[in-house]
Amino acid sequence: MGRxxxxxxxxNTDVIIPGRYNVTTDRAQLAKYCLxxxxxxxxxxxxxxDVIMGGHNFxxxxxxxxxxxxxxxxxxxxxxxxxxARIFYRNSVxxxxxxxxxxxxxxxxxxxxxxxxxxxxxxxxNIDLERTFQAEPLTPFxxxxxxxxxxxxxxxxxxxxx
Amino acid sequence: xxxxxxxxxxxxxxxxxxxxxxxxxxxxxxxxxxTTSPLAIQAFRKLAQQSGGRVFNPRRSHIVxxxxxxxxxxxxxxxxxxxxxxxxxxxxxxxxxxxxxxVMPERGYVVPGSIIVGADxxxxxxxxxxxxxxxxxxxxIGVAYATGRTWFRVPTTINIxxxxxxxxxxxxxxxTFEMVRxxxxxxxxxxxxxxxxxxxxGLSVSERFTFxxxxxxxxxxxxxxxxxAITQAWLHGRTTAEYPMLSPRNPQYERVFHIDASRxxxxxxxxxxxxxxxxxxxxxxxxxxxxxxxxxTNGRLDDLAIAAGILHGKTIHPNTRMVVxxxxxxxxxxxxxLGYLETFIQAGATVENPGCGPCIGRHQGVLAxxxxxxxxxxxxxxxxxxxxxxxxxxGSPATAAATALCGHIADPREFLAQHATN
Numbered sequence: 001m002g003r004x005x006x007x008x009x010x011x012n013t014d015v016i017i018p019g020r021y022n023v024t025t026d027r028a029q030l031a032k033y034c035l036x037x038x039x040x041x042x043x044x045x046x047x048x049x050d051v052i053m054g055g056h057n058f059x060x061x062x063x064x065x066x067x068x069x070x071x072x073x074x075x076x077x078x079x080x081x082x083x084x085a086r087i088f089y090r091n092s093v094x095x096x097x098x099x100x101x102x103x104x105x106x107x108x109x110x111x112x113x114x115x116x117x118x119x120x121x122x123x124x125x126n127i128d129l130e131r132t133f134q135a136e137p138l139t140p141f142x143x144x145x146x147x148x149x150x151x152x153x154x155x156x157x158x159x160x161x162x
Numbered sequence: 163x164x165x166x167x168x169x170x171x172x173x174x175x176x177x178x179x180x181x182x183x184x185x186x187x188x189x190x191x192x193x194x195x196x197t198t199s200p201l202a203i204q205a206f207r208k209l210a211q212q213s214g215g216r217v218f219n220p221r222r223s224h225i226v227x228x229x230x231x232x233x234x235x236x237x238x239x240x241x242x243x244x245x246x247x248x249x250x251x252x253x254x255x256x257x258x259x260x261x262x263x264x265v266m267p268e269r270g271y272v273v274p275g276s277i278i279v280g281a282d283x284x285x286x287x288x289x290x291x292x293x294x295x296x297x298x299x300x301x302x303i304g305v306a307y308a309t310g311r312t313w314f315r316v317p318t319t320i321n322i323x324x325x326x327x328x329x330x331x332x333x334x335x336x337x338t339f340e341m342v343r344x345x346x347x348x349x350x351x352x353x354x355x356x357x358x359x360x361x362x363x364g365l366s367v368s369e370r371f372t373f374x375x376x377x378x379x380x381x382x383x384x385x386x387x388x389x390x391a392i393t394q395a396w397l398h399g400r401t402t403a404e405y406p407m408l409s410p411r412n413p414q415y416e417r418v419f420h421i422d423a424s425r426x427x428x429x430x431x432x433x434x435x436x437x438x439x440x441x442x443x444x445x446x447x448x449x450x451x452x453x454x455x456x457x458x459t460n461g462r463l464d465d466l467a468i469a470a471g472i473l474h475g476k477t478i479h480p481n482t483r484m485v486v487x488x489x490x491x492x493x494x495x496x497x498x499x500l501g502y503l504e505t506f507i508q509a510g511a512t513v514e515n516p517g518c519g520p521c522i523g524r525h526q527g528v529l530a531x532x533x534x535x536x537x538x539x540x541x542x543x544x545x546x547x548x549x550x551x552x553x554x555x556x557g558s559p560a561t562a563a564a565t566a567l568c569g570h571i572a573d574p575r576e577f578l579a580q581h582a583t584n
Contacts, residue, residue, distance in 0.1 A: 010347055010435060014543040018550075019522035023230065023237050025200045037545045057348035060381065061543060063283040065201050065299035086352050086383055087283060091299035141184045141313065151305055152208045160212060161186055161311045 001127065002049035002077055005042065006111040007035075009055035013067040013088065016059065022066040030066050031073035048075035051115050053106050055081065059088020068092040078117050080124065080135070082106050093142055096150040100124070100135035108133070165319040165413040166386045167354040170275055170294045173406055181318045181414075190276035190293075192217075192306040193224040195262050196231065196238070197522075198281035198299075199245045205304025218310030220253040224271065226262035228517045234525035260490025260516035263287040263375065263458040268492055270401030274389035275408050279306050284458050284540065286377045290370035291397070292389030292408065294354075297378065317383050320350050321415040323359040326424030331575035333468070334369035335460055335538065335558040337361075337421060338376040339429040343439040344419050351381030353416065361423050362387060367396040368462040375459045376540055379436040428574060430536075431556040434544045442561065445571050449481065451533040453566040454547075455511075455559055456487030456519045460538035463493050463500075465559040470502035472563035472577045473509040479569030484511035484562075485527040487519035511566070523547040529554075536565045 015037040017030055024030065035042040052071065058081035059067060068091045071079060078098040092099040098119050105124045109115070114127040122135035138146060148154035155161055164172065164180070171179040174187050194202045206213070217223045225245060233239035249256045257265050263284050266272055274292030278285065281303040288295035298312070306312050322341055328334075345355075355377045357370075365373070370387050377385025387393075388409045397405075428442040455461070455469050466488060478484050486506045488494040494516050497503050503513050512527075520527035521539050529535055529552035537547075542554040557565070560574035567577065 012541075012543050014541070014546045015550075018545045019197075019524055020528075020545075020548070023197065023235065023241060023524070025204060025241075037550045057351065057381065060347060061283065061541060063281055063285075063297040063299050064198065065281075065301060068299075069201070083348065083351065085348065085381060087297055087299060090302065094299060094301040139184070139315070141315075151301055152205060155209060155212060155305065155309070161305060161309050161313065 001114055001116050002047065002051050004109050004111060004113045004115050005046065005050060005052050006109065007038070007052065007054045010057045010060055011054050012061035013059055013064050014061055016067040017064065017070045022064055027069060027073035030070035034070040034074050043074060046074045046076065049077050050075065051117060052076055052079045053081065053109055054079065055106065056083045058084050060085035063087045065091045065095065068095055068097045072097040078119065080105055093145055094151040102133050102135040105133035163411045165354065165415065166292070166356050166388055166408060166410045167294055167317060167319055167384065169408045169410060170277065171316050173275055173408055174277055179316055181316050184313060184315050186311055186313045187277055188311055189279050189306055191222050191224060191271050191278040192303060193226065193262055193266060193278065193280035193285065194300065194303050195229055195282055196227045196242055196245060197229045198303065199225055200241050201300030202281055202304040202307065203245070203248050205301040206307045209305065209308040213308035217252045217254065217307045223252070223254050223307055224257065224266065225249050225254055226257045226265055228261045229522055230524050231258060231517045261458045261461065261518055264462070264489040267291060268400065268490055270397065273397060273401055273403055273405035274393060275406040279303060279312055283378045284375055286382060286385045287371050287375040287458055289374040289377065289384050289386035290367060291393055292387065294384050294386065296384050317352055317354045318416040319354045319356050319413065320345065321356050321358060321418045322421065323418060324357065324361040324421045324423055325359045326361060326422040328423050329426060331428055331560060331578050332426050333558040333560060334365065334372040336426055336429045337423055338373060339431050339439045340421055340426055342376065342379050342431070342437045345380040347379065347435055347437045348381040350377065352383060354384045354386060355380065355382045356386050356410065363390065366464065367392060368464045371462065372459055379540055428558060428561055430571060431542055433542045433553040433555065436542060436556065442571065442573050445555070446573060448555070448571045449534065450536045450565050450570055451482060452527060452529060452535040453482060453484040453562050454520055454527060454535060454537035454539065455484070455562045456489065457521050457539045458489060459540040460559050461487055461489030461493065463496050465538065466493070466497045466502045469559045469563035470505040472560060472574065473566065474505050476509055476567055478510040478566040481569040482566055484566040485514060485520060486511050487514045488516050490516050520547055536562055536571055538562050
């Protein structure tokens with residue numbers, strides 16, 4: 001179980017991890033500045049298992065993988081949005097940050113509510129609302145990457161990209 | 163049969179490919195830069211068993227230092243040292259001669275029909291030469307370095323058809339703002355954009371780069387223009403490679419947008435999103451602390467020529483400062499020979515070395531709290547150039563030059579008129 005952190009539409013990668021803080025590969029360093037432009041207290045207050053809920057086009061802008069890496073390093077369990085920008089979505093899948101598209105859950109949920117997410121079924125339970133929601137299913141190829149735990153693990157398992 | 167995107171994938175795979183299908187293809191080029199290479203190298207290392215520890219082809223693997231060059235901090239210098247060491251080990255030449263998206267085409271690495279992946283979202287710029295090129299994250303690029311392959315979902319395509327003629331004082335950049343205004347910042351998400359129409363056919367390659375560069379600001383996976391005689395002329399002398407002159411054949415576009423350029427005026431994209439577009443007349447009273455002319459969107463020779471034409475013999479306003487960053491060494495040298503750099507320096511601007519300059523807010527002109535910039539960049543996001551309370555307005559190179567003279571956002575048409583009558 002975790003708490004929901006709600007964000008709006010078009011949350012771009014510059015506000016998830018600004019260019020001035022991403023000159024590093026140190027995940028702890030990236031976690032420290034996660035979302036600092038729009039939620040200055042987020043990095044200090046987020047707890048392992050918490051869930052980010054975004055609107056449309058979450059993660060738009062730069063291709064910097066530091067953005068999903070910083071969210072993952074914070075202990076966020078899953079990002080749920082009405083839609084994701086393509087590169088952010090692909091980066092998240094690649095590095096093993098769970099991402100789900102669920103319009104209804106985002107529209108119904110409020111900041112700070114308690115939530116449980118079953119990543120295998122895509123069933124999202126808002127405990128405070130006593131409501132469940134079904135996330136959109138993954139495409140078959142992406143589901144295989146997610147199942148393997150990311151693109152690196154997928155290739156290691158398959159022996160090559162196929 | 164199909165869109166230019168489908169034609170490229172079909173040509174590459176030797177069979178008819180249709181939008182929506184997932185394909186695995188061999189890529190022609192792989193690129194990363196000083197910020198994205200470290201994580202790409204980490205991913206590449208994890209596939210040592212599959213790759214034998216070597217990149218798929220060192221001549222087709224490209225590392226460009228442009229984001230923080232020369233290094234501005236010890237942290238950046240250390241990462242760059244480690245990337246150089248990796249490049250030496252893999253027999254890859256580190257390119258340090260400008261912005262990746264200018265250097266890759268200039269060196270003849272981008273040809274029509276090629277498929278290129280780069281660890282930078284503006285890799286879509288290369289579609290101006292009829293390539294399918296897209297930005298990815300570092301792990302995908304590490305995989306491409308290791309395997310020479312990547313996977314794609316062949317995208318559906320949006321067509322933007324542009325007709326008419328550019329009015330006086332209106333440039334390719336202004337048209338891109340109209341595109342983003344109409345399509346929206348995610349209207350092309352997961353989709354390719356193909357630019358067609360009589361105006362596009364007459365554009366220079368530099369202006370086509372500006373168009374395709376801005377595809378990602380609509381969420382576009384790629385932005386493409388059908389290669390033609392203008393493309394071939396530009397590539398002449400840059401590459402001896404043979405390439406297919408592919409074009410759309412009976413394309414099925416998901417959606418078509420029409421823009422009549424004749425009806426446009428200079429435009430500004432106001433903070434903090436690129437679709438926050440207004441005619442320049444709505445914002446000409448806004449004071450500007452820093453003007454920045456450069457980037458992969460508008461740091462080319464024709465951009466510098468337009469700005470130098472406005473600034474020639476004049477001095478920038480004392481309340482503002484101006485930073486000029488040519489996009490590549492080739493452009494820098496040409497601008498020097500043509501006297502543009504001297505014009506900028508005499509006007510009071512600071513001319514910096516080729517690279518991304520202050521576009522990512524790490525060096526060479528960062529903004530203080532509450533400051534405002536007018537730039538020729540592609541993004542105006544919160545915090546991008548420094549403090550998160552600073553504001554970024556986007557405009558054309560002509561608007562940038564006029565603004566530098568006035569110290570507030572200024573309509574370039576007044577200055578171009580003076581220039582024309584002089």
